[in-house]
Amino acid sequence: MHPMVKPALRRGWRDLNTVQFGMTPAHAxxxxxxxxxxxSFLDLLNGTRGLDLLRAEGRRMDLPDGHVDALxxxxxxxxxxxxxxxxxxxAEALRNRPEVLDRLRxxxxALSLxxxxxxxxxxxxxxxxSLRVQVRGAGRVGSALAALLAGAGVGVVDVRDGGQVEPWDVTPGGLPADxxxxxxxxxxxxxxxxxxxxRAPRPAPRSPAGDADPGFSLVVLAPRDDVAVHAPDPDTAAPLMDSGVPHLYAGVVEGTGTVGPLVLPGETGCAGCxxxxxxxxxxxxxxxVAQWQSGRQRQGRPCDIALAATVAGLAAAHALAFLDGRTPSSAGARWEVALPGLQWHARPVWAHSGCPCGAAEKSHARSASEEDAAHETMAEQGSSTRVGRPAAAARPAGNWRAHV
Structure with missing residues (x-):
């Protein structure tokens, strides 16, 4: 082991005996x-010395025996x-590619925080x-989102869409004007x-039906059609639900940006719910919805360029959180932000008992189990307080992790 104090956190002395690591309330x-x-010894914890050398440095600085290990x-x-x-x-293989690691430092x-x-x-x-992500939709949101995921080190980012680039698709960080x-x-x-x-990622294979390969760790649905953003069609995600592929919705509709829900099939509310x-x-x-879907498609849909970039950034952050093994707040919820106020709001997507996805049944079973456990705990403590059943969307959604 070559210990080092995390360099992402700035260090300062609050007084003669107290050190503060970090500046912001979230991590300080x-x-x-x-x-x-x-x-002074903290300055030696920069990753260049092993434990034996650090102990020797501690003795040279007259630190008590065992002090270095205790610190x-x-x-x-x-x-x-x-x-x-x-x-x-x-990780060692990544360190041996300094030109790649320098891009990702x-x-x-940020991950160290x-x-x-x-x-x-x-x-x-x-x-x-080692992860593979598919982005469906290459408009102002989807193209920028795909570039962000690739730039963050996701190994394969496959983009699916049809047609040709139109002038209104062009956006900084996304599709270029040329x-x-x-x-x-x-x-x-x-x-x-x-x-x-x-190196350039290899294209992801198509299944015979052209649907998403079950090997994708995540599929992001970022349609250019504003109706599909506001009212996602459950049939579109049916192959993903059948194969158990997690998927995240993102887009802009009429000056409102949406991120979520992140659907964990059988665990959280889906488009059908x-x-x-x-x-x-x-x-x-x-x-x-039927009238919106049958209406004439507009060329200049309201999709503010800064709002599109904001949605792409937040969706990429939620996707990366999931790919890194965490459950972001978009699991079972849609985050929305509208012009001109630009205040984010979370709208829960409850698992519906009439939806065949099964999330409501599993959520009910989990809630009942948690309620029984709570009652048992309070019975042991001699308490007679009643325990209400918590809402399914307010809890972490199982132990989902992106698979390699």
């Missing part, structure tokens, strides 16, 4: 009491310690290179290859 923490000699345990327990040689063979530093074990950040970053008239999907794939820090829930609250909903 303090450590103390700490004497001046120990504070390292405290730093590791606080999530402040990284390992410059850790992360396993995939800001992403590595949300991981606790030494070497875990580069392990997750290296794991991204591609107007070219095939939209081929252009988006060139954008992805240019954004990737590693969304449609049934809306129809229950508004009986005219199916009639309106």
């Amino acid at each position: 923490m303090t450590l103390g009491p700490m004497d001046t000699a120990t504070g 390292l345990r405290r730093l590791a327990g606080a999530g402040l310690l990284d390992d410059a040689k850790g992360g396993g063979p995939d 800001p992403d590595l530093a 949300t991981t606790s074990e030494p070497g875990e950040a580069i392990e997750r970053l290296a794991a991204r290179r 591609a107007v008239g070219a095939r939209r999907d081929e252009t988006a794939r060139r954008v992805v290859r240019a954004a990737a820090p590693d 969304l449609h049934r829930g809306r129809a229950e609250r508004d009986p005219t909903w199916p009639r309106l």
Whole structure:
């Protein structure tokens, strides 16, 4: 092990005995009491020395026996310690590609803020290179989103769409102006290859029916059609539901950006749940959707360029959180932001009992199990307080992880 204090966090002394790591409330923490000699020793934790050499440096600085190991345990327990040689063979392979790692160093530093074990950040970053994501839709949102995922180190980002690039598809970070008239999907794939820090990803294979391969870790649905954004068709995602492929919705409709839901098949509310829930609250909903879908397609749909970039960025962040093994807040919810106020709001997508996806049944069983466990705990404590059943969307959605 080659310990180093996480370089992503700035360090400063709050007083003579207390060190603060980090500036922002989300990640800052303090450590103390700490004497001046120990504070000076922190500068040696830069990943260039192994444990034996660090212990020798500690003796040279007249630190007490065992002090170095105790300090390292405290730093590791606080999530402040990284390992410059850790992360396993995939991480070592990434270190041996300095031209690739240098492109990804800001992403590595950001991952170190949300991981606790030494070497875990580069392990997750290296794991991204083995993942395969498909983005359906190469408009202002989809093309930029695909480029962001590739730039973040996702190994294969496949883009699917039809038609040719139109002038209104052009956006910074997405489809370029000189591609107007070219095939939209081929252009988006060139954008992805240019954004990737590693070698150009190989195209993902198609199934005989042209549907998503079950090997995809995630499929992002970013349609250019604003009706498909506002009222996603459950039939479009049916092959994904059948094969158990997690999928995330994102897009812009009439000056409103949406990210979510992230659908974990059988665990969280899907497009079918969304449609049934809306129809229950508004009986005219199916009639309106039918009229919107049959209406004439407009060329200049309202899709503000800055709003499209905002949606692409947030959707990419949620996708990366899932690919890194976490459950983002879009699981079972849609995040929406509208012009001109630009305030994000989360709208839950409840699992519907009438939807064949089965999420409601599993959610009910999980809630009942949790309620029984809570009752047992309070019975042991001699409490008679009643426990209400929590809402399904308010809890983490199982143990889903993106598979390699």
